[in-house]
Amino acid sequence: MTDTIKPSAGPSRGRYRVMVAARTLLAIFGGYGLAAIATAFLSLTLPLDRSEAVASATLASFAIMAGAVIWVFSARSLGRAAIGLALPALCLGAGLWLALGSAGQPA
Amino acid sequence: MKQGFRQSMAWLHTWAGLVTGWVMFAVFVTGTATYYKTDISLWMRPELRAEAEYDVVRAAELGVAHLKVHAPKAMAWFIGMPQADNPLIGAYWMDTPDGEIGKALLDPATGAPTVARATKGGDFFYRFHYELQMPPAVGRWIVGLCAMTLLIALISGIVTHRRIFADFFTFRRSKSAQRGWLDAHNVTGVLALPFHLMITYTGIVSLSLMYMPWGMVSVYKGDELRFYAESGQMTTWRAAEGKPAEPAPLGPLIRRAQAEVSEPLEMVSINNPGDANATVVAVFEEPHGLAHRHPQIAFNAVTGEIVERTGPLKPAAHAYTSFVGLHEAHFAGPALRILFFLSGLMGCIAIASGLVLWTVARAPKGMVRPAFGWRLVHALNIGTILGLPVGMASFFLANRLIPVDLAARDSWEGAIFFGSWLAAALIPLARPHRQAWREMAYAAALLFLAVPLVGWATTGWRTDFLGFDAAMAALALVFVLGARKVGRYEGPRREAARATGDLARA
Amino acid sequence: MTPLAVSLTCLLSFSGLACLCLSMDRHGRTLFQGRPSRQRDMAFRVAGWLAIALAFSAAIVTADWNFGPVQWLGSLTGAALVVVALMSYRPAWIRPAAIAALPLAMATAFFV
Secondary structure (H helix, E strand, C coil), X not given: CCHHHCCCCHHHHHXXXXXXXXXXXXXXXXXXXXXXXXXXXHHHHCCCCHHHHHHHHHHHHHHHHHHHHHHHHHCCCHHHXXXXXXHHHHHHHHHHHHHHHCCCCCC | CCCCHHHHHHHHHHHHHHHHHHHHHHHHHHHHHHCCHHHHHHHHCCCCCCCCCCCHHHHHHHHHHHHHHHCCCCCEEEEECCECCECCEEEEEECCCCCCEEEEEECCCCCCECCCCCCCCCHHHHHHHHHCCCCHHHHHHHHHHHHHHHHHHHHHHHHHCCCCCCCCCCCCCCCCHHHHHHHHHHHHHHHCHHHHHHHHXXXXXXXXXXXXXXXXXXXXXXXHHHHHHXXXXXXXXXXXXXXXXXXXXXXXXXXXXXXXXXXXXXEXXXXXXXXXXXXXXXXXXXXXXXXXXXXXEEEECCCCCEEEECCCCCHHHHHHHHHHHHHHCCCCCHHHHHHHHHHHHHHHHHHHHHHHHHHHHCCCCCCCCCCHHHHHHHHHHHHHHCHHHHHHHHHHHHHHHCCCCCXXXXXXXXXXXXXXXXXXXXXXXXXXXXXXXXXXXHHHHHHHHHHHHHHHHHHCCXXXXXXXXXXXXXXXXXXXXXXXXXXXXXXXXXXHHHHHHHHHHC | CCHHHHHHHHHXXXXXXXXXXXXXXXXXXXXXXXXXXXXXXXXXXXXXXXXXHHHHHHHHHHHHHHHHHHHHXXXXXXXXXXXXXXXXXXXXXXXXXXXXXXXXXXXXXXXC
16 A cells, blocks of 8 residues: 555546545544444453553553554455454454443442 | 555555644644743743742632632632742632633732733643644544554554664765655654654543543443542542531641641642532642652541542552653653653654655656645645744744733734734745745744843843743754755755655665 | 753763664764774674663662653663764764763762
């Protein structure tokens, strides 16, 4: 995705722009979504006092988002990038759903 | 997009850096200035003379007396103690949890509103630094998004610049303009890299519960104050009972709190003032340490008994507050503060040189009319890199030149800041590139030089402003040198052809 | 975390980084006549890292584990900036300056 090979012809240039826009949107919303789910999941499940779990998870969340964004822009194709975000997000989301279900009872 | 990791990171570094560069340059410049916020505030209120020590009990009582009259219905009062570097009582109040915070600055001798000129002082840059003088919710999200993008630009920049150590000390000033900009970018970026990473990450963390509230929401159901209380950062909020009651005198409570904590008292807050369940909280300054932690002792305001003390922080909370503490560097003495300031300046230069590099590397060759994108970036570059300093210098000048008794004078100072910034961004559009840079740099130098001169002429010469005056003169010198450098610059002729290759390799 | 303690860390960092700079091919060659020698490069490299380690311990001793690392990293940044400036404007000064920084550091250490 370097600049040096940027196609200058009409249709492929348009395609390049669409691809950049798609990756950017995926990086922002996908990366944030993954980080948000991970933060909520870790806050509920880390074996610490709950205030400690929230502090640790929130501190780590931005590193998680940064990692996700780097992944989106380095993946070989947009599809791979999306799957790479969706899989962990689904796993964490399932875990979060379970954790939220048991959050009523003290662990 | 089938290229190596390093190439995609080079692409990411270039574009993430470009789109975030202008906002982050402004954030870095005003943030760096904020390391000397109290000095700026003192200079901007020349009517004030600091005393070595203040009677905190009297200050608290004066604050309460003012708030009783002006904010009787508030849900909380905060009274900031006067200090040697901020010789005013700050009386603040809050009517609703999310509402605007009211503010009055009082003379510690009389308790009357201060006679010092109305100005936002150093707080103007401080607030701009994370809110851009926009509505808080909007400004903070923009700054947060840009800071995150900068973090990405930093990480991808580290990956891209593989010869990080081979080029560690290299600054080839005699080679082509492009090499010079590239070296300036690398030197300021790499030498202060620990600072850049730290300041960007800790800056995001400082507002983390706004950006990433989902941990707090899922565990505390959105009760942010409870999270702060449980992690030992503040005492618990006690709800009002709804019945009025006469509060106990404040003085003995403050004395008892002072007997327990060795740090100076920073603030007294009174939650639900006038209520039967009102709470008085004594907030102390940060103990010696990295963490941004203010020990607190809470009293029942009516009976006067101690109801809560913040304890020592647990590890994660300690890490969390240390991140915030590192960002603010309140702990830094004069020498360490200079190093933080220097690192902040290097951050400004790294961003500015990166922005300029983008245009230099893509400069149109010969007589070709530059594309719209290039002209836009160029205009934004000069408008930000030189426009902001012009605005800041004008802001200082406005502080001395606007009549002291003008209505809404602090808003006028802000208007002049943005007005002159806008002018400095628009005028260069009518000028050829190179002249535009040179003229604006000279304009900035002239304005900065005028600041101490106008200061002397209007409010007299003072030894305690020596540091501020020297800093203004030094900035003027930097802009003169910059202008001369641009004057000698050869222009992008042959280098431009090599540009793209150089960048990809860098 | 007095100014003296910070200057001590800065001086040691400067000496160390200057040595490392001199040990690098590109910079060493511009300053020393004759062929670059492996031995000399090695000596500079060892001396450089030693001084940087010394700066680290000085920072820890004077400012504790709390601020020590911050003071050390800040000093390295400031010192590196001076090395770069000397390297590009007054390269001939860099060796005497690196040597002069050591007794100065010792004198500073005496007062900290």
